[in-house]
Amino acid sequence: MNPSVNNLKVGIVGATGAVGQELIRLLHERKFPLQELVLLASARSVGKKVSWEGKTWIIDEAKPEAFDDLDLAIFSASGSISSKLAPEAVNRGCIVVDNSSAFRMDPKVPLVVPEINAHVLRNEKPGIVANPNCSTAVALMGLFPLHQAFGLKRFFVSTYQAVSGTGAAAIRELEAQTRALMAGEDYAPEVYPYQIAFNLLPHVDSFLDDGYTREEMKMLNEGRKILEHPSLEVSCTCVRVPVLRAHSMSINAEFDSPVSVSIAREAIEGFSGSELKDDPSNLVYPMPIDYSEKVSCGIGRIRKDTALNNGLALWVVGDQLWKGAALNAVQISEVLLEYGHL
Amino acid sequence: MNPSVNNLKVGIVGATGAVGQELIRLLHERKFPLQELVLLASARSVGKKVSWEGKTWIIDEAKPEAFDDLDLAIFSASGSISSKLAPEAVNRGCIVVDNSSAFRMDPKVPLVVPEINAHVLRNEKPGIVANPNCSTAVALMGLFPLHQAFGLKRFFVSTYQAVSGTGAAAIRELEAQTRALMAGEDYAPEVYPYQIAFNLLPHVDSFLDDGYTREEMKMLNEGRKILEHPSLEVSCTCVRVPVLRAHSMSINAEFDSPVSVSIAREAIEGFSGSELKDDPSNLVYPMPIDYSEKVSCGIGRIRKDTALNNGLALWVVGDQLWKGAALNAVQISEVLLEYGHL
Numbered sequence: 001m002n003p004s005v006n007n008l009k010v011g012i013v014g015a016t017g018a019v020g021q022e023l024i025r026l027l028h029e030r031k032f033p034l035q036e037l038v039l040l041a042s043a044r045s046v047g048k049k050v051s052w053e054g055k056t057w058i059i060d061e062a063k064p065e066a067f068d069d070l071d072l073a074i075f076s077a078s079g080s081i082s083s084k085l086a087p088e089a090v091n092r093g094c095i096v097v098d099n100s101s102a103f104r105m106d107p108k109v110p111l112v113v114p115e116i117n118a119h120v121l122r123n124e125k126p127g128i129v130a131n132p133n134c135s136t137a138v139a140l141m142g143l144f145p146l147h148q149a150f151g152l153k154r155f156f157v158s159t160y161q162a163v164s165g166t167g168a169a170a171i172r173e174l175e176a177q178t179r180a181l182m183a184g185e186d187y188a189p190e191v192y193p194y195q196i197a198f199n200l201l202p203h204v205d206s207f208l209d210d211g212y213t214r215e216e217m218k219m220l221n222e223g224r225k226i227l228e229h230p231s232l233e234v235s236c237t238c239v240r241v242p243v244l245r246a247h248s249m250s251i252n253a254e255f256d257s258p259v260s261v262s263i264a265r266e267a268i269e270g271f272s273g274s275e276l277k278d279d280p281s282n283l284v285y286p287m288p289i290d291y292s293e294k295v296s297c298g299i300g301r302i303r304k305d306t307a308l309n310n311g312l313a314l315w316v317v318g319d320q321l322w323k324g325a326a327l328n329a330v331q332i333s334e335v336l337l338e339y340g341h342l
Numbered sequence: 343m344n345p346s347v348n349n350l351k352v353g354i355v356g357a358t359g360a361v362g363q364e365l366i367r368l369l370h371e372r373k374f375p376l377q378e379l380v381l382l383a384s385a386r387s388v389g390k391k392v393s394w395e396g397k398t399w400i401i402d403e404a405k406p407e408a409f410d411d412l413d414l415a416i417f418s419a420s421g422s423i424s425s426k427l428a429p430e431a432v433n434r435g436c437i438v439v440d441n442s443s444a445f446r447m448d449p450k451v452p453l454v455v456p457e458i459n460a461h462v463l464r465n466e467k468p469g470i471v472a473n474p475n476c477s478t479a480v481a482l483m484g485l486f487p488l489h490q491a492f493g494l495k496r497f498f499v500s501t502y503q504a505v506s507g508t509g510a511a512a513i514r515e516l517e518a519q520t521r522a523l524m525a526g527e528d529y530a531p532e533v534y535p536y537q538i539a540f541n542l543l544p545h546v547d548s549f550l551d552d553g554y555t556r557e558e559m560k561m562l563n564e565g566r567k568i569l570e571h572p573s574l575e576v577s578c579t580c581v582r583v584p585v586l587r588a589h590s591m592s593i594n595a596e597f598d599s600p601v602s603v604s605i606a607r608e609a610i611e612g613f614s615g616s617e618l619k620d621d622p623s624n625l626v627y628p629m630p631i632d633y634s635e636k637v638s639c640g641i642g643r644i645r646k647d648t649a650l651n652n653g654l655a656l657w658v659v660g661d662q663l664w665k666g667a668a669l670n671a672v673q674i675s676e677v678l679l680e681y682g683h684l
Contacts, residue, residue, distance in 0.1 A: 154649050156498045156594045156649060160502070160581065178520060178524060179524045182521045193625050194625075198585055198586055199585065199629055199630055199631045200585060200629060201627075201629060202592070202627050202629075202642070203627060210645060210646070211603070211643065211645030211646075212648070213622075220648060233648070233649040234648065235594050235647050235649035235653070237592040237594075237655055237657065239502065239590075239592065239657075241502070241583055241584075242584050243540055243541065243584075248542050250500035250544070250592075252498045252577050252579075252594075261553070280545065280549040280553060280555075281549050283535050283545070285543075285544050286544075287536060287542060287544075288540075288541055289536075289540065301544050302553065305577050306575070306578075307577035308577065311577070313579055
């Protein structure tokens with residue numbers, strides 16, 4: 001990061017959401033050189049106050065002119081808002097880091113997990129940079145070091161996704177529904193189609209005609225793009241679980257080269273952003289309560305896969321709101337600074 | 343079932359546990375021809391009263407002589423109790439249906455899911471019949487009809503296992519811990535090594551030297567035995583989730599023959615004990631809250647696997663206390679009656 005840069009005007013679109021709140025916190029805690037932070041949201045939130053650590057902002061309307069003076073805007077709203085406003089922001093000279101799925105598969109838009117492919121941002125000043133889907137980002141934080149060591153060929157992943165991925169209202173619903181059920185009361189689901197407390201929904205994002213969900217296909221499509229590996233095969237099943245904010249993944253991965261658990265562990269230990277948490281006989285393995293509000297993803301349960309040649313089974317956990325969303329977006333912003341695009 | 347048989351003396355070993363309670367209920371509700379039901383447990387439970395629907399039993403001690411007059415004993419206690427007492431019961435002319443893992447892999451002991459391999463009980467009166475591990479039984483209720491249709495070659499399974507699999511104390515721990523956390527209080531884990539409420543533990547049963555758990559290897563070893571398929575390849579990851587009593591499984595299965603989703607659905611619809619719950623665009627998929635206290639297992643999310651030739655992905659849910667334990671044991675007992683061994 002260029003220490004002489006300290007006068008950036010940054011906007012957050014969708015500042016009232018669960019990810020927006022974490023963006024405010026992380027931009028400050030990681031000392032991003034803010035001259036001014038502008039919080040933007042839809043018209044119905046205009047005028048609302050948002051506070052963090054004694055500072056208060058008043059929400060402005062997210063409209064094209066709002067980007068006139070901004071250097072950087074981080075979008076964490078719907079795909080349709082990003083589709084409409086991100087190009088307007090870019091036209092006004094603002095770089096956009098977009099959390100939505102709107103531009104991720106656009107061949108002209110870089111899709112970035114900084115520890116994996118920051119290099120795609122090195123040469124040219126980008127307009128929009130896409131932030132990957134949360135479950136994809138977390139899974140790849142376990143798989144990328146193994147891909148470097150052994151050459152990833154194919155993987156099967158079953159997710160255990162926290163309610164934070166659906167947003168702040170879903171966090172409130174899990175808590176309120178749990179409280180009601182423990183008191184023997186009913187609590188009709190509003191955010192989810194069914195009860196989420198003490199239950200599982202094999203349903204994240206909307207269903208496609210072939211029976212997969214959009215979320216499941218993101219793992220395949222975004223995985224190929226981020227790893228620059230168009231022949232990668234991926235099979236994904238996404239499941240919502242009654243956990244508040246860290247996503248977990250059970251992965252069976254097949255590689256081109258023979259695998260070794262000890263080399264796999266070394267590869268993870270040498271990879272920035274992930275930490276090895278793998279000593280099961282001493283009850284050391286990653287769990288979502290330990291990876292909430294944590295920068296690193298945790299990788300454990302690494303073992304030779306019993307049904308694959310050159311295969312490893314592993315368990316990966318990462319904070320959905322951080323590495324799956326806000327942290328990765330701030331890390332992209334830090335790379336943009338480092339490369340002199342801001 | 344032979345309607346003339348109505349004078350059976352049946353014992354339950356481990357009657358005070360979560361499975362024991364369900365055995366009492368299911369033997370009555372399914373009108374098993376009981377002349378007498380004897381409840382047995384360890385010395386420390388002797389004299390305790392157990393009630394169900396207005397009937398009360400006093401616990402007797404599980405000791406060799408307790409089996410003298412019994413026709414059938416269903417064991418739902420530890421493997422060490424089964425190892426010690428099941429042979430004593432058999433020596434006294436009593437057939438044993440054993441829920442523990444003690445005899446499952448003994449080549450002389452049949453390991454039975456009645457809908458799949460009741461035929462192994464047809465000819466000879468058995469001594470001990472083993473009931474499979476709960477996650478294995480539920481997974482095979484989804485896989486067996488597909489095996490018949492396409493020839494199962496290999497499968498990958500990630501489990502989402504309810505706390506009931508650990509026993510009655512674990513159900514109480516999840517409820518009490520959840521209540522404490524919602525009230526902002528601490529609740530130190532006693533049954534599990536870590537908090538289970540709003541968390542996941544990639545840890546079911548004890549760890550082996552190769553990094554797998556015993557539970558994970560049961561899926562491979564018991565799956566091969568029940569399906570009579572010694573070359574079947576299985577990779578299993580078992581995860582405990584904050585759900586009360588139904589187990590769920592995400593499965594990626596590879597077959598010898600080309601697969602079709604419509605034939606797969608027909609195969610499941612034609613298979614007794616499982617029901618098709620697979621219309622995702624109308625939000626129809628199996629969930630653990632719908633498969634608690636339910637005889638059938640639910641199969642849904644069936645789709646062509648995107649990373650396997652001849653592969654299907656699916657989601658299977660079944661009651662851990664019923665199909666995973668007590669119901670399967672009672673169904674085995676019903677087969678023993680039907681085949682004239684009782």
